[in-house]
Amino acid sequence: xxxxxxxxxxxxxxxxxxxxxxxxxxGKGMKNESLLSxxxxxxxxxxxxxxxxxxxxxxxxxxxxxxxxxxxxNILNLGVYLISLLGAGWLKQHKHLPExxxxxxxxxxxxxxxxxxxxxxxxxxxxxxxxxPVAAMANFDLEKKASxxxxxxxxxxxxxxxxxxxxxxxxxxxxxxxxxxxxxxxxLNGSTLQILAFVFLFTSFAFxxxxxxxxxxxxxxxxxxxxxxxxxxxxxxxxxVAFIFITALYKVFSPLxxxxxxxxxxxxxxxxxxxxxxxxxxxxxKRFLAFSxxxxxxxxxxxxxxxxxxSTSAVIYFVLIYVFSNLAVFGVVSIVSSATGRETIxxxxxxxxNNKLLSxxxxxxxxxxxxxxxxxxxxxxxxxxxxxAGNSYLWFLVIAALNLVVSLYYYLKVVRxxxxxxxxxxxxxxxxxxSEKLGLIICSxxxxxxxxxxxxxxxxxxx
Amino acid sequence: MTQxxxxxxxxxxxxxxxxxxxxxxxxxxxxxxxxxxxxxxNSVNLNFIAFNKYLWPHRxxxxxxTVFVIAIAAxxxxxxxxxxxxxYRSHQSIDVENAEELKY
Numbered sequence: 001x002x003x004x005x006x007x008x009x010x011x012x013x014x015x016x017x018x019x020x021x022x023x024x025x026x027g028k029g030m031k032n033e034s035l036l037s038x039x040x041x042x043x044x045x046x047x048x049x050x051x052x053x054x055x056x057x058x059x060x061x062x063x064x065x066x067x068x069x070x071x072x073x074n075i076l077n078l079g080v081y082l083i084s085l086l087g088a089g090w091l092k093q094h095k096h097l098p099e100x101x102x103x104x105x106x107x108x109x110x111x112x113x114x115x116x117x118x119x120x121x122x123x124x125x126x127x128x129x130x131x132x133p134v135a136a137m138a139n140f141d142l143e144k145k146a147s148x149x150x151x152x153x154x155x156x157x158x159x160x161x162x163x164x165x166x167x168x169x170x171x172x173x174x175x176x177x178x179x180x181x182x183x184x185x186x187x188l189n190g191s192t193l194q195i196l197a198f199v200f201l202f203t204s205f206a207f208x209x210x211x212x213x214x215x216x217x218x219x220x221x222x223x224x225x226x227x228x229x230x231x232x233x234x235x236x237x238x239x240x241v242a243f244i245f246i247t248a249l250y251k252v253f254s255p256l257x258x259x260x261x262x263x264x265x266x267x268x269x270x271x272x273x274x275x276x277x278x279x280x281x282x283x284x285x286k287r288f289l290a291f292s293x294x295x296x297x298x299x300x301x302x303x304x305x306x307x308x309x310x311s312t313s314a315v316i317y318f319v320l321i322y323v324f325s326n327l328a329v330f331g332v333v334s335i336v337s338s339a340t341g342r343e344t345i346x347x348x349x350x351x352x353x354n355n356k357l358l359s360x361x362x363x364x365x366x367x368x369x370x371x372x373x374x375x376x377x378x379x380x381x382x383x384x385x386x387x388x389a390g391n392s393y394l395w396f397l398v399i400a401a402l403n404l405v406v407s408l409y410y411y412l413k414v415v416r417x418x419x420x421x422x423x424x425x426x427x428x429x430x431x432x433x434x435s436e437k438l439g440l441i442i443c444s445x446x447x448x449x450x451x452x453x454x455x456x457x458x459x460x461x462x463x
Numbered sequence: 464m465t466q467x468x469x470x471x472x473x474x475x476x477x478x479x480x481x482x483x484x485x486x487x488x489x490x491x492x493x494x495x496x497x498x499x500x501x502x503x504x505n506s507v508n509l510n511f512i513a514f515n516k517y518l519w520p521h522r523x524x525x526x527x528x529t530v531f532v533i534a535i536a537a538x539x540x541x542x543x544x545x546x547x548x549x550x551y552r553s554h555q556s557i558d559v560e561n562a563e564e565l566k567y
Contacts, residue, residue: 121524121527121528121531124528124531124532124535125531125535128535128538128539132538132539132542135542135543135546136542136545136546139546139549142549143553144553145553145554145564146564146565148546148549148550148552148553148554148562149550149554149562149563149564149565150565151546151549151550152493152546152547152550152559152562153565155539155542155543155546156487156493156496156497156500156543159497159500159539159543160487160500160503162535162539163483163500163503163504163507164503166503166504166507166532167480167503167506167507167510169507169528170507170510170511170514170525170528171510173511173514173519173524173525173528174510174513174514174518177518177519177522178522178524179524179528219565220565220566223565224564224565
Protein backbone atom coordinates (compact mmCIF):
# COMPACT_ATOMS: atom_id res chain seq x y z
CA UNK A 1 0.00 0.00 0.00
CA UNK A 2 2.69 2.49 0.94
CA UNK A 3 4.56 1.46 -2.19
CA UNK A 4 1.48 2.36 -4.22
CA UNK A 5 1.30 5.78 -2.54
CA UNK A 6 4.96 6.53 -3.15
CA UNK A 7 5.30 5.42 -6.75
CA UNK A 8 2.11 7.14 -7.89
CA UNK A 9 2.73 10.22 -5.75
CA UNK A 10 2.73 12.69 -8.62
CA UNK A 11 -0.58 11.46 -9.98
CA UNK A 12 -2.16 11.34 -6.54
CA UNK A 13 -1.16 14.93 -5.80
CA UNK A 14 -2.70 16.11 -9.07
CA UNK A 15 -5.88 14.16 -8.34
CA UNK A 16 -6.00 15.75 -4.90
CA UNK A 17 -5.77 19.24 -6.42
CA UNK A 18 -8.54 18.41 -8.88
CA UNK A 19 -10.83 17.29 -6.05
CA UNK A 20 -9.96 20.35 -4.00
CA UNK A 21 -10.97 22.59 -6.89
CA UNK A 22 -14.18 20.60 -7.29
CA UNK A 23 -15.10 21.20 -3.64
CA UNK A 24 -14.24 24.88 -3.91
CA UNK A 25 -16.52 25.09 -6.91
CA UNK A 26 -19.31 23.27 -5.09
CA GLY A 27 -18.94 25.41 -1.99
CA LYS A 28 -19.65 29.10 -1.63
CA GLY A 29 -17.09 30.09 -4.21
CA MET A 30 -14.17 32.48 -3.98
CA LYS A 31 -13.13 35.65 -5.70
CA ASN A 32 -11.26 34.92 -8.91
CA GLU A 33 -8.07 36.71 -7.80
CA SER A 34 -7.68 34.79 -4.55
CA LEU A 35 -8.67 31.52 -6.19
CA LEU A 36 -6.06 32.03 -8.89
CA SER A 37 -3.36 32.72 -6.30
CA UNK A 38 -4.39 29.57 -4.42
CA UNK A 39 -4.19 27.53 -7.63
CA UNK A 40 -0.79 29.00 -8.48
CA UNK A 41 0.45 28.10 -5.01
CA UNK A 42 -0.86 24.52 -5.33
CA UNK A 43 0.77 24.13 -8.72
CA UNK A 44 4.05 25.42 -7.31
CA UNK A 45 3.79 22.79 -4.56
CA UNK A 46 3.12 20.27 -7.29
CA UNK A 47 6.36 21.25 -9.04
CA UNK A 48 8.18 21.03 -5.72
CA UNK A 49 6.97 17.54 -4.88
CA UNK A 50 7.97 16.42 -8.37
CA UNK A 51 11.64 16.61 -7.38
CA UNK A 52 11.23 13.64 -5.06
CA UNK A 53 10.20 10.32 -6.50
CA UNK A 54 10.52 6.60 -6.00
CA UNK A 55 11.14 4.11 -8.76
CA UNK A 56 9.18 0.95 -9.32
CA UNK A 57 6.42 -0.88 -11.17
CA UNK A 58 2.77 -1.18 -10.21
CA UNK A 59 -0.24 -3.27 -11.27
CA UNK A 60 1.73 -5.98 -13.01
CA UNK A 61 4.00 -3.59 -14.98
CA UNK A 62 1.08 -1.48 -16.17
CA UNK A 63 2.58 1.57 -14.49
CA UNK A 64 6.30 2.26 -14.27
CA UNK A 65 8.22 5.09 -12.71
CA UNK A 66 11.93 5.75 -13.13
CA UNK A 67 14.14 8.75 -12.50
CA UNK A 68 13.90 9.74 -16.17
CA UNK A 69 10.10 9.48 -16.17
CA UNK A 70 9.91 11.51 -12.97
CA UNK A 71 11.99 14.24 -14.61
CA UNK A 72 9.75 14.25 -17.68
CA UNK A 73 6.68 14.54 -15.47
CA ASN A 74 8.16 17.41 -13.58
CA ILE A 75 8.94 19.29 -16.80
CA LEU A 76 5.23 19.08 -17.59
CA ASN A 77 4.29 20.19 -14.04
CA LEU A 78 6.57 23.18 -14.43
CA GLY A 79 4.97 24.05 -17.75
CA VAL A 80 1.48 24.02 -16.23
CA TYR A 81 2.65 26.24 -13.36
CA LEU A 82 4.12 28.73 -15.85
CA ILE A 83 0.88 28.76 -17.84
CA SER A 84 -1.10 29.55 -14.69
CA LEU A 85 1.26 32.49 -14.09
CA LEU A 86 1.42 33.82 -17.64
CA GLY A 87 -2.25 33.43 -18.46
CA ALA A 88 -3.34 35.25 -15.28
CA GLY A 89 -4.67 38.30 -17.13
CA TRP A 90 -7.11 36.24 -19.17
CA LEU A 91 -7.89 33.75 -16.41
CA LYS A 92 -8.87 36.39 -13.85
CA GLN A 93 -11.63 37.70 -16.09
CA HIS A 94 -13.03 34.28 -16.84
CA LYS A 95 -16.08 33.25 -14.85
CA HIS A 96 -15.35 29.50 -15.05
CA LEU A 97 -11.87 29.55 -13.54
CA PRO A 98 -12.11 26.36 -11.38
CA GLU A 99 -13.47 24.34 -14.30
CA UNK A 100 -10.65 25.51 -16.51
CA UNK A 101 -8.03 24.27 -14.09
CA UNK A 102 -9.93 21.06 -13.44
CA UNK A 103 -9.81 20.28 -17.14
CA UNK A 104 -6.20 21.34 -17.48
CA UNK A 105 -5.13 19.22 -14.51
CA UNK A 106 -7.12 16.25 -15.80
CA UNK A 107 -5.20 16.53 -19.03
CA UNK A 108 -1.96 16.80 -17.06
CA UNK A 109 -2.95 13.70 -15.09
CA UNK A 110 -3.55 11.87 -18.34
CA UNK A 111 -0.13 12.93 -19.59
CA UNK A 112 1.54 11.69 -16.42
CA UNK A 113 -0.11 8.30 -16.82
CA UNK A 114 0.79 8.38 -20.50
CA UNK A 115 4.50 8.78 -19.81
CA UNK A 116 4.38 6.08 -17.14
CA UNK A 117 2.30 3.60 -19.10
CA UNK A 118 3.64 0.09 -19.55
CA UNK A 119 0.69 -1.39 -21.38
CA UNK A 120 -1.27 -0.46 -24.50
CA UNK A 121 -4.52 -0.33 -22.49
CA UNK A 122 -3.20 2.26 -20.04
CA UNK A 123 -1.54 4.01 -22.95
CA UNK A 124 -4.83 4.36 -24.80
CA UNK A 125 -6.82 5.42 -21.74
CA UNK A 126 -4.32 8.07 -20.72
CA UNK A 127 -3.99 9.36 -24.26
CA UNK A 128 -7.74 9.94 -24.28
CA UNK A 129 -7.65 11.49 -20.81
CA UNK A 130 -4.99 13.89 -22.05
CA UNK A 131 -6.80 14.89 -25.24
CA UNK A 132 -10.54 15.06 -24.47
CA PRO A 133 -10.29 17.76 -21.75
CA VAL A 134 -8.08 19.87 -24.02
CA ALA A 135 -10.83 19.96 -26.62
CA ALA A 136 -13.25 21.20 -23.98
CA MET A 137 -10.68 23.80 -22.91
CA ALA A 138 -10.34 25.04 -26.49
CA ASN A 139 -13.99 26.07 -26.27
CA PHE A 140 -13.49 28.29 -23.23
CA ASP A 141 -14.01 31.59 -25.02
CA LEU A 142 -17.65 30.61 -25.01
CA GLU A 143 -19.05 33.51 -26.98
CA LYS A 144 -16.37 33.60 -29.68
CA LYS A 145 -17.18 31.84 -32.94
CA ALA A 146 -13.56 30.94 -33.62
CA SER A 147 -13.20 29.23 -30.26
CA UNK A 148 -16.05 26.79 -30.79
CA UNK A 149 -14.84 26.10 -34.30
CA UNK A 150 -11.38 25.31 -32.95
CA UNK A 151 -12.84 22.97 -30.33
CA UNK A 152 -14.91 21.21 -32.97
CA UNK A 153 -11.87 20.65 -35.17
CA UNK A 154 -9.84 19.44 -32.23
CA UNK A 155 -12.39 16.93 -30.89
CA UNK A 156 -13.16 15.50 -34.31
CA UNK A 157 -9.54 15.04 -35.30
CA UNK A 158 -8.63 13.55 -31.94
CA UNK A 159 -11.60 11.16 -32.06
CA UNK A 160 -10.65 10.09 -35.57
CA UNK A 161 -7.01 9.62 -34.63
CA UNK A 162 -7.93 7.56 -31.57
CA UNK A 163 -10.09 5.36 -33.81
CA UNK A 164 -7.09 4.75 -36.06
CA UNK A 165 -4.90 4.11 -33.01
CA UNK A 166 -7.36 1.54 -31.69
CA UNK A 167 -7.52 -0.28 -34.99
CA UNK A 168 -3.74 -0.51 -34.94
CA UNK A 169 -3.74 -1.79 -31.35
CA UNK A 170 -6.36 -4.40 -32.20
CA UNK A 171 -4.23 -5.71 -35.07
CA UNK A 172 -1.17 -5.82 -32.82
CA UNK A 173 -3.18 -7.73 -30.23
CA UNK A 174 -4.40 -10.09 -32.92
CA UNK A 175 -0.95 -10.87 -34.29
CA UNK A 176 0.96 -11.06 -31.01
CA UNK A 177 -1.62 -11.87 -28.33
CA UNK A 178 -0.22 -9.36 -25.86
CA UNK A 179 -0.62 -5.68 -25.12
CA UNK A 180 2.16 -5.35 -22.55
CA UNK A 181 5.15 -3.19 -23.48
CA UNK A 182 7.52 -5.68 -21.86
CA UNK A 183 6.32 -8.69 -23.87
CA UNK A 184 5.74 -6.96 -27.21
CA UNK A 185 9.35 -6.70 -28.54
CA UNK A 186 9.82 -10.47 -28.34
CA UNK A 187 6.46 -11.13 -29.98
CA LEU A 188 6.89 -8.76 -32.94
CA ASN A 189 8.30 -10.48 -36.02
CA GLY A 190 7.86 -7.83 -38.71
CA SER A 191 5.05 -9.51 -40.63
CA THR A 192 3.07 -7.38 -43.07
CA LEU A 193 0.05 -7.15 -40.81
CA GLN A 194 2.21 -5.96 -37.91
CA ILE A 195 3.78 -3.28 -40.08
CA LEU A 196 0.30 -2.15 -41.12
CA ALA A 197 -0.72 -2.03 -37.46
CA PHE A 198 2.41 -0.05 -36.65
CA VAL A 199 1.61 2.43 -39.41
CA PHE A 200 -1.82 2.95 -37.86
CA LEU A 201 -0.25 3.56 -34.44
CA PHE A 202 2.32 5.89 -35.94
CA THR A 203 -0.47 7.83 -37.65
CA SER A 204 -2.18 8.57 -34.39
CA PHE A 205 1.10 9.73 -32.85
CA ALA A 206 1.52 11.92 -35.91
CA PHE A 207 -1.92 13.44 -35.29
CA UNK A 208 -1.06 14.27 -31.69
CA UNK A 209 2.39 15.65 -32.52
CA UNK A 210 1.00 17.39 -35.64
CA UNK A 211 3.50 15.83 -37.99
CA UNK A 212 2.88 16.65 -41.66
CA UNK A 213 0.55 15.37 -43.35
CA UNK A 214 -1.56 15.15 -40.17
CA UNK A 215 -0.96 18.74 -39.10
CA UNK A 216 -4.03 20.34 -40.63
CA UNK A 217 -5.94 20.83 -37.38
CA UNK A 218 -3.00 22.49 -35.61
CA UNK A 219 -3.04 26.01 -37.01
CA UNK A 220 -6.81 26.38 -36.79
CA UNK A 221 -6.99 25.13 -33.22
CA UNK A 222 -4.06 27.31 -32.14
CA UNK A 223 -5.61 30.41 -33.63
CA UNK A 224 -9.12 29.85 -32.37
CA UNK A 225 -8.42 28.61 -28.85
CA UNK A 226 -7.68 30.97 -25.93
CA UNK A 227 -3.94 31.64 -25.64
CA UNK A 228 -3.53 29.78 -22.35
CA UNK A 229 -4.95 26.68 -24.05
CA UNK A 230 -2.81 27.21 -27.14
CA UNK A 231 0.34 27.34 -25.06
CA UNK A 232 -0.76 24.22 -23.16
CA UNK A 233 -1.34 22.41 -26.44
CA UNK A 234 1.86 23.48 -28.10
CA UNK A 235 4.21 22.82 -25.20
CA UNK A 236 2.84 20.37 -22.63
CA UNK A 237 0.77 18.21 -24.93
CA UNK A 238 3.50 17.99 -27.59
CA UNK A 239 6.15 17.30 -24.97
CA UNK A 240 4.30 14.44 -23.32
CA VAL A 241 3.51 12.76 -26.63
CA ALA A 242 7.13 13.16 -27.74
CA PHE A 243 8.30 11.41 -24.54
CA ILE A 244 5.99 8.42 -24.95
CA PHE A 245 6.76 8.34 -28.68
CA ILE A 246 10.41 7.72 -27.83
CA THR A 247 9.51 4.93 -25.41
CA ALA A 248 7.20 3.34 -27.96
CA LEU A 249 9.77 3.43 -30.75
CA TYR A 250 12.89 2.49 -28.80
CA LYS A 251 11.52 -0.01 -26.31
CA VAL A 252 8.34 -1.46 -27.78
CA PHE A 253 8.86 -1.38 -31.54
CA SER A 254 12.60 -1.93 -31.54
CA PRO A 255 12.28 -4.99 -33.83
CA LEU A 256 10.79 -2.74 -36.52
CA UNK A 257 13.61 -0.19 -36.32
CA UNK A 258 14.34 -0.13 -40.07
CA UNK A 259 10.68 0.57 -40.79
CA UNK A 260 10.28 3.42 -38.38
CA UNK A 261 13.63 4.92 -39.25
CA UNK A 262 12.58 5.33 -42.89
CA UNK A 263 9.20 6.72 -41.85
CA UNK A 264 10.88 9.21 -39.52
CA UNK A 265 13.25 10.43 -42.24
CA UNK A 266 10.47 11.11 -44.73
CA UNK A 267 8.05 12.64 -42.23
CA UNK A 268 10.73 14.74 -40.58
CA UNK A 269 11.74 16.30 -43.90
CA UNK A 270 8.11 16.90 -44.86
CA UNK A 271 7.34 18.41 -41.44
CA UNK A 272 10.30 20.77 -41.38
CA UNK A 273 9.76 22.04 -44.91
CA UNK A 274 5.98 22.43 -44.69
CA UNK A 275 6.13 24.10 -41.30
CA UNK A 276 8.74 26.55 -42.54
CA UNK A 277 6.97 27.39 -45.79
CA UNK A 278 3.68 28.10 -44.05
CA UNK A 279 5.25 30.00 -41.18
CA UNK A 280 6.83 32.41 -43.67
CA UNK A 281 3.50 33.79 -44.84
CA UNK A 282 1.56 34.04 -41.55
CA UNK A 283 0.34 37.36 -40.19
CA UNK A 284 -1.43 36.22 -37.03
CA UNK A 285 1.14 35.54 -34.31
CA LYS A 286 -0.70 32.50 -32.91
CA ARG A 287 -0.90 30.96 -36.35
CA PHE A 288 2.74 31.81 -36.95
CA LEU A 289 3.69 30.06 -33.71
CA ALA A 290 1.58 27.06 -34.72
CA PHE A 291 3.54 26.55 -37.91
CA SER A 292 6.84 27.26 -36.24
CA UNK A 293 5.98 24.62 -33.62
CA UNK A 294 5.34 22.18 -36.47
CA UNK A 295 8.88 22.91 -37.65
CA UNK A 296 10.23 22.31 -34.15
CA UNK A 297 8.49 18.92 -34.13
CA UNK A 298 10.33 18.18 -37.37
CA UNK A 299 13.63 18.79 -35.58
CA UNK A 300 12.50 16.60 -32.67
CA UNK A 301 11.83 13.83 -35.19
CA UNK A 302 15.31 14.34 -36.60
CA UNK A 303 16.72 13.82 -33.11
CA UNK A 304 14.52 10.78 -32.47
CA UNK A 305 15.73 9.12 -35.67
CA UNK A 306 19.15 8.73 -34.03
CA UNK A 307 17.86 5.81 -31.99
CA UNK A 308 20.36 5.99 -29.12
CA UNK A 309 20.29 7.08 -25.50
CA UNK A 310 21.79 10.38 -26.63
CA SER A 311 18.63 11.01 -28.65
CA THR A 312 16.41 10.40 -25.65
CA SER A 313 18.32 12.86 -23.50
CA ALA A 314 18.56 15.38 -26.35
CA VAL A 315 14.78 15.31 -26.77
CA ILE A 316 14.14 15.71 -23.03
CA TYR A 317 16.60 18.61 -22.90
CA PHE A 318 15.06 20.20 -25.97
CA VAL A 319 11.55 19.94 -24.56
CA LEU A 320 12.72 21.54 -21.30
CA ILE A 321 14.12 24.50 -23.23
CA TYR A 322 11.09 24.59 -25.49
CA VAL A 323 8.85 24.91 -22.42
CA PHE A 324 10.71 28.04 -21.33
CA SER A 325 11.09 29.70 -24.72
CA ASN A 326 7.71 28.94 -26.22
CA LEU A 327 5.85 29.83 -23.03
CA ALA A 328 7.71 33.13 -22.87
CA VAL A 329 6.57 34.02 -26.40
CA PHE A 330 3.02 32.92 -25.67
CA GLY A 331 3.15 34.82 -22.39
CA VAL A 332 3.99 38.09 -24.11
CA VAL A 333 1.38 37.49 -26.82
CA SER A 334 -1.19 36.68 -24.14
CA ILE A 335 -0.41 39.79 -22.09
CA VAL A 336 -0.68 42.01 -25.17
CA SER A 337 -3.79 40.29 -26.45
CA SER A 338 -5.69 40.44 -23.17
CA ALA A 339 -4.77 44.12 -22.72
CA THR A 340 -5.38 45.35 -26.28
CA GLY A 341 -6.90 42.47 -28.26
CA ARG A 342 -4.21 42.76 -30.97
CA GLU A 343 -2.26 39.72 -32.06
CA THR A 344 -0.94 40.12 -35.60
CA ILE A 345 2.71 40.66 -36.47
CA UNK A 346 2.06 44.10 -37.93
CA UNK A 347 0.44 45.15 -34.63
CA UNK A 348 3.76 44.41 -33.00
CA UNK A 349 5.64 46.93 -35.18
CA UNK A 350 7.51 49.41 -33.00
CA UNK A 351 6.43 47.46 -29.93
CA UNK A 352 9.78 48.37 -28.36
CA UNK A 353 8.84 52.04 -28.26
CA ASN A 354 6.47 51.67 -25.31
CA ASN A 355 7.16 48.23 -23.86
CA LYS A 356 10.87 47.76 -23.29
CA LEU A 357 10.78 44.76 -20.92
CA LEU A 358 8.24 42.75 -22.91
CA SER A 359 10.17 43.37 -26.13
CA UNK A 360 13.41 42.09 -24.64
CA UNK A 361 11.76 38.96 -23.26
CA UNK A 362 10.08 38.34 -26.62
CA UNK A 363 13.37 38.84 -28.49
CA UNK A 364 15.24 36.51 -26.12
CA UNK A 365 12.61 33.81 -26.48
CA UNK A 366 12.49 34.13 -30.27
CA UNK A 367 16.28 33.89 -30.45
CA UNK A 368 16.08 30.77 -28.32
CA UNK A 369 13.42 29.25 -30.59
CA UNK A 370 15.55 30.07 -33.63
CA UNK A 371 18.65 28.61 -31.95
CA UNK A 372 20.99 31.59 -31.73
CA UNK A 373 24.11 30.78 -29.64
CA UNK A 374 24.06 32.36 -26.21
CA UNK A 375 20.52 31.18 -25.52
CA UNK A 376 19.58 27.67 -24.48
CA UNK A 377 17.75 27.01 -27.74
CA UNK A 378 21.08 26.77 -29.51
CA UNK A 379 22.28 23.99 -27.23
CA UNK A 380 18.96 22.17 -27.50
CA UNK A 381 19.08 22.24 -31.31
CA UNK A 382 22.75 21.30 -31.30
CA UNK A 383 22.25 18.19 -29.17
CA UNK A 384 19.23 17.19 -31.26
CA UNK A 385 21.16 17.52 -34.51
CA UNK A 386 24.22 15.72 -33.10
CA UNK A 387 22.03 12.89 -31.78
CA UNK A 388 20.25 12.53 -35.11
CA ALA A 389 23.41 12.88 -37.22
CA GLY A 390 25.05 9.82 -35.70
CA ASN A 391 22.72 7.55 -37.60
CA SER A 392 21.63 9.56 -40.60
CA TYR A 393 22.28 10.09 -44.27
CA LEU A 394 24.33 13.15 -45.12
CA TRP A 395 21.62 14.70 -47.26
CA PHE A 396 19.13 14.37 -44.41
CA LEU A 397 21.49 16.33 -42.18
CA VAL A 398 21.95 19.00 -44.88
CA ILE A 399 18.19 19.43 -45.27
CA ALA A 400 17.77 19.82 -41.49
CA ALA A 401 20.54 22.42 -41.37
CA LEU A 402 19.04 24.38 -44.28
CA ASN A 403 15.67 24.39 -42.52
CA LEU A 404 17.33 25.81 -39.43
CA VAL A 405 18.48 28.77 -41.53
CA VAL A 406 15.02 29.33 -42.98
CA SER A 407 13.46 29.29 -39.52
CA LEU A 408 16.02 31.86 -38.38
CA TYR A 409 14.69 34.19 -41.10
CA TYR A 410 11.09 34.26 -39.97
CA TYR A 411 11.82 34.41 -36.25
CA LEU A 412 14.05 37.41 -36.89
CA LYS A 413 11.32 38.97 -39.01
CA VAL A 414 9.22 39.28 -35.85
CA VAL A 415 12.20 40.68 -33.92
CA ARG A 416 12.76 43.22 -36.69
CA UNK A 417 9.10 44.25 -36.55
CA UNK A 418 9.38 44.81 -32.80
CA UNK A 419 12.63 46.78 -32.77
CA UNK A 420 13.15 48.41 -36.16
CA UNK A 421 9.92 48.95 -38.04
CA UNK A 422 8.04 52.23 -37.87
CA UNK A 423 4.41 52.33 -36.82
CA UNK A 424 2.03 55.29 -36.53
CA UNK A 425 -0.11 53.54 -33.97
CA UNK A 426 2.15 51.40 -31.76
CA UNK A 427 0.80 49.41 -28.84
CA UNK A 428 0.43 51.56 -25.73
CA UNK A 429 2.39 50.90 -22.56
CA UNK A 430 1.01 47.80 -20.90
CA UNK A 431 1.17 47.34 -17.16
CA UNK A 432 2.24 43.82 -16.29
CA UNK A 433 0.70 42.06 -13.31
CA UNK A 434 2.87 40.52 -10.62
CA SER A 435 2.27 36.89 -11.56
CA GLU A 436 2.88 37.53 -15.25
CA LYS A 437 6.11 39.28 -14.32
CA LEU A 438 7.18 36.31 -12.20
CA GLY A 439 6.36 33.93 -15.05
CA LEU A 440 8.36 35.97 -17.56
CA ILE A 441 11.32 36.14 -15.17
CA ILE A 442 11.29 32.35 -14.68
CA CYS A 443 11.08 31.81 -18.44
CA SER A 444 13.92 34.22 -19.22
CA UNK A 445 16.09 32.76 -16.47
CA UNK A 446 15.39 29.30 -17.87
CA UNK A 447 16.27 30.36 -21.41
CA UNK A 448 19.62 31.74 -20.30
CA UNK A 449 20.61 29.32 -17.55
CA UNK A 450 19.56 25.92 -18.92
CA UNK A 451 21.99 26.41 -21.76
CA UNK A 452 24.89 27.78 -19.76
CA UNK A 453 24.76 25.42 -16.77
CA UNK A 454 26.33 22.29 -18.16
CA UNK A 455 25.20 20.04 -15.29
CA UNK A 456 21.60 20.22 -16.53
CA UNK A 457 22.45 18.31 -19.68
CA UNK A 458 24.85 16.08 -17.81
CA UNK A 459 22.13 15.15 -15.34
CA UNK A 460 19.66 14.39 -18.13
CA UNK A 461 22.16 12.36 -20.13
CA UNK A 462 23.22 10.13 -17.24
CA UNK A 463 19.63 9.00 -16.56
CA MET B 464 -25.30 -24.65 -39.86
CA THR B 465 -21.63 -23.78 -39.61
CA GLN B 466 -20.18 -21.33 -37.13
CA UNK B 467 -18.83 -18.06 -38.54
CA UNK B 468 -15.03 -18.15 -38.56
CA UNK B 469 -12.42 -15.54 -37.73
CA UNK B 470 -12.21 -14.35 -41.33
CA UNK B 471 -15.89 -13.52 -41.50
CA UNK B 472 -15.67 -11.37 -38.41
CA UNK B 473 -12.47 -9.68 -39.57
CA UNK B 474 -14.07 -8.93 -42.92
CA UNK B 475 -17.07 -7.30 -41.23
CA UNK B 476 -14.91 -5.27 -38.91
CA UNK B 477 -12.60 -4.07 -41.70
CA UNK B 478 -15.64 -3.12 -43.77
CA UNK B 479 -17.12 -1.21 -40.82
CA UNK B 480 -13.81 0.56 -40.27
CA UNK B 481 -13.55 1.77 -43.83
CA UNK B 482 -17.21 2.73 -44.01
CA UNK B 483 -16.55 4.82 -40.93
CA UNK B 484 -13.47 6.43 -42.47
CA UNK B 485 -15.35 7.11 -45.70
CA UNK B 486 -18.25 8.63 -43.81
CA UNK B 487 -15.96 10.78 -41.71
CA UNK B 488 -14.20 12.15 -44.74
CA UNK B 489 -17.24 12.77 -46.95
CA UNK B 490 -20.10 13.77 -44.63
CA UNK B 491 -20.46 17.45 -43.81
CA UNK B 492 -22.89 17.20 -40.90
CA UNK B 493 -21.14 17.11 -37.54
CA UNK B 494 -23.47 14.57 -35.95
CA UNK B 495 -23.02 12.22 -38.89
CA UNK B 496 -19.26 12.61 -38.62
CA UNK B 497 -19.50 11.66 -34.98
CA UNK B 498 -21.57 8.63 -35.93
CA UNK B 499 -18.85 7.61 -38.38
CA UNK B 500 -16.28 7.75 -35.59
CA UNK B 501 -18.53 5.49 -33.53
CA UNK B 502 -18.57 3.04 -36.44
CA UNK B 503 -14.77 3.00 -36.39
CA UNK B 504 -14.70 2.36 -32.66
CA ASN B 505 -17.25 -0.44 -32.94
CA SER B 506 -15.27 -2.11 -35.69
CA VAL B 507 -12.32 -2.08 -33.31
CA ASN B 508 -14.45 -3.72 -30.62
CA LEU B 509 -15.48 -6.45 -33.03
CA ASN B 510 -11.83 -6.97 -33.93
CA PHE B 511 -10.80 -7.33 -30.31
CA ILE B 512 -13.56 -9.78 -29.49
CA ALA B 513 -12.90 -11.87 -32.58
CA PHE B 514 -9.17 -12.09 -31.91
CA ASN B 515 -9.84 -12.90 -28.29
CA LYS B 516 -12.27 -15.70 -29.07
CA TYR B 517 -10.46 -17.37 -31.95
CA LEU B 518 -6.75 -16.74 -31.42
CA TRP B 519 -6.06 -16.03 -27.75
CA PRO B 520 -8.91 -17.53 -25.75
CA HIS B 521 -6.82 -17.75 -22.57
CA ARG B 522 -5.77 -14.10 -22.46
CA UNK B 523 -8.67 -11.80 -21.75
CA UNK B 524 -6.93 -8.53 -22.73
CA UNK B 525 -9.19 -8.19 -25.74
CA UNK B 526 -12.41 -8.30 -23.76
CA UNK B 527 -11.09 -5.81 -21.21
CA UNK B 528 -10.03 -3.49 -23.98
CA THR B 529 -13.50 -3.58 -25.49
CA VAL B 530 -15.13 -2.55 -22.23
CA PHE B 531 -12.79 0.40 -21.91
CA VAL B 532 -13.26 1.42 -25.54
CA ILE B 533 -17.03 1.56 -25.05
CA ALA B 534 -16.63 3.76 -21.98
CA ILE B 535 -14.17 6.09 -23.70
CA ALA B 536 -16.40 6.33 -26.77
CA ALA B 537 -19.25 7.49 -24.55
CA UNK B 538 -17.07 10.11 -22.88
CA UNK B 539 -15.78 11.35 -26.20
CA UNK B 540 -19.28 11.57 -27.65
CA UNK B 541 -20.46 13.53 -24.60
CA UNK B 542 -17.74 16.17 -24.96
CA UNK B 543 -18.15 16.28 -28.74
CA UNK B 544 -21.90 16.81 -28.51
CA UNK B 545 -21.42 19.56 -25.92
CA UNK B 546 -19.03 21.29 -28.29
CA UNK B 547 -21.40 20.81 -31.23
CA UNK B 548 -24.29 22.34 -29.25
CA UNK B 549 -22.13 25.34 -28.45
CA UNK B 550 -21.14 25.58 -32.11
CA TYR B 551 -24.80 25.51 -33.06
CA ARG B 552 -25.51 28.37 -30.66
CA SER B 553 -22.90 30.58 -32.26
CA HIS B 554 -23.21 29.52 -35.92
CA GLN B 555 -26.89 28.47 -36.12
CA SER B 556 -25.77 25.40 -38.05
CA ILE B 557 -23.96 22.12 -37.55
CA ASP B 558 -22.60 21.91 -41.06
CA VAL B 559 -18.79 22.00 -41.13
CA GLU B 560 -18.89 24.10 -44.30
CA ASN B 561 -20.39 26.95 -42.29
CA ALA B 562 -17.64 26.91 -39.69
CA GLU B 563 -15.10 28.82 -41.73
CA GLU B 564 -13.64 31.51 -39.52
CA LEU B 565 -10.21 29.92 -39.41
CA LYS B 566 -8.51 29.34 -42.72
CA TYR B 567 -5.08 29.16 -44.30
